[in-house]
Amino acid sequence: xxxxxxxxxxxxxxxxxRYLLEILVKEFGHxxxxxxxxxxxxxRVRQIHPDVIFMDVRMPLMDGLEALRRIRRITSDTIVxxxxxxxxxxxxxxxxxxxxxxxxAKPFDIEKVKxxxxxxxxxxxxxxxxxxxYVI
Numbered sequence: 001x002x003x004x005x006x007x008x009x010x011x012x013x014x015x016x017x018r019y020l021l022e023i024l025v026k027e028f029g030h031x032x033x034x035x036x037x038x039x040x041x042x043x044r045v046r047q048i049h050p051d052v053i054f055m056d057v058r059m060p061l062m063d064g065l066e067a068l069r070r071i072r073r074i075t076s077d078t079i080v081x082x083x084x085x086x087x088x089x090x091x092x093x094x095x096x097x098x099x100x101x102x103x104x105a106k107p108f109d110i111e112k113v114k115x116x117x118x119x120x121x122x123x124x125x126x127x128x129x130x131x132x133x134y135v136i
Contacts, residue, residue, distance in 0.1 A: 006030040009050040011041040013059040028117050038067030045071050052120050057084040065094050072099045
């Protein structure tokens with residue numbers, strides 16, 4: 001069965017960032033789920049198995065990089081985009097090493113985020129298409 005609507009989890013301790021990303025994601029008709037820290041994000045991953053996660057690095061209780069490591073133990077399929085206002089080479093290296101799809105600097109360019117969501121939508125639709133196809 002082809003999945004047209006994606007489940008997208010937005011993880012950030014700043015309500016304004018969650019709200020802005022929620023608006024952008026809903027423009028594409030996808031379902032939005034939110035979490036305010038890494039611990040809640042892990043719980044949401046277990047509950048909803050999101051297709052995509054936008055996750056901040058610096059958050060209380062559990063940072064985004066530790067949450068990413070734990071999420072990868074649960075699923076390797078979810079696309080994770082790491083966000084930070086403090087992106088360093090070390091943060092980018094750790095994120096990619098632990099399975100992040102990409103890193104996004106904050107504040108982010110809204111048009112670039114829209115293009116990313118559109119690309120991720122296409123990517124996921126292709127994945128489901130190929131998962132349903134038969135090899136002859």
